[in-house]
Amino acid sequence: MIWAELVKNPRVMKKAQEEIQTCIGIKANERIEEEDLDKLQYLKLVVKETLRLHPPAPLLLPRETMSHIKIQGYDIPPKSLLMVNAWSIGRDPKYWENPEEFNPERFIDSPMDYKGHNFELLPFGSGRRICPGMVSAIATIEFSLLNLLYFFDWKLPDEKKDMDVEEYGDVTIVKKVPLVVVPILRH
Numbered sequence: 001m002i003w004a005e006l007v008k009n010p011r012v013m014k015k016a017q018e019e020i021q022t023c024i025g026i027k028a029n030e031r032i033e034e035e036d037l038d039k040l041q042y043l044k045l046v047v048k049e050t051l052r053l054h055p056p057a058p059l060l061l062p063r064e065t066m067s068h069i070k071i072q073g074y075d076i077p078p079k080s081l082l083m084v085n086a087w088s089i090g091r092d093p094k095y096w097e098n099p100e101e102f103n104p105e106r107f108i109d110s111p112m113d114y115k116g117h118n119f120e121l122l123p124f125g126s127g128r129r130i131c132p133g134m135v136s137a138i139a140t141i142e143f144s145l146l147n148l149l150y151f152f153d154w155k156l157p158d159e160k161k162d163m164d165v166e167e168y169g170d171v172t173i174v175k176k177v178p179l180v181v182v183p184i185l186r187h
């Protein structure tokens with residue numbers, strides 16, 4: 001979904017590429033190293049904003065209550081199945097300004113993170129069942145994104161006017177209509 005959002009929001013794609021240009025420049029050996037990621041702030045915000053709008057596991061994993069509990073005035077009996085809708089929380093106007101807008105800048109100077117402490121942003125869940133693959137997943141996504149933005153510009157095929165960001169799935173979700181974008185070599 002990152003590519004769908006970046007192609008739909010060329011301003012964001014340009015800004016992420018300008019940051020790469022400024023902070024990494026053109027590398028003589030043409031190899032991006034993992035340490036290069038430390039220099040990039042905006043690219044990380046792009047990933048965070050994508051996970052807010054498009055959490056790949058939108059309902060996390062189900063929980064079962066062990067005892068009688070009360071949540072926001074509702075009585076929940078023991079052994080009830082609870083689902084947490086991270087997708088909907090990530091778009092709730094009570095917590096997010098212009099929630100449908102793809103705007104990585106919303107995280108500038110914000111302590112909000114996806115590590116399970118901020119319940120407004122839960123793409124990896126929270127608590128003792130939080131995703132154990134989070135660090136590895138983030139490193140892989142950021143590193144792949146950096147490589148693809150460093151080496152290529154991306155655009156819609158000529159016959160396409162706009163990029164849709166509709167999703168589809170159940171436990172995990174993917175882009176509903178397969179992504180078609182054209183890479184243009186930069187270096």
Ligand code: HEM
Binds near residue numbers: 126
């Ligand atoms: C963007 C990538 C990923 C996302 C968004 C994601 C998201 C999640 C979420 C939401 C949960 C449920 C957490 C909860 O209910 O509190 C979960 C569980 C889990 N994830 Fe991930 N995950 C990702 C990548 C990975 C990777 C790369 C691995 C393994 C290398 C992994 C392994 C697991 C495992 C084993 C669990 C079950 C943990 C348990 O039930 O105790 N995930 N993940």
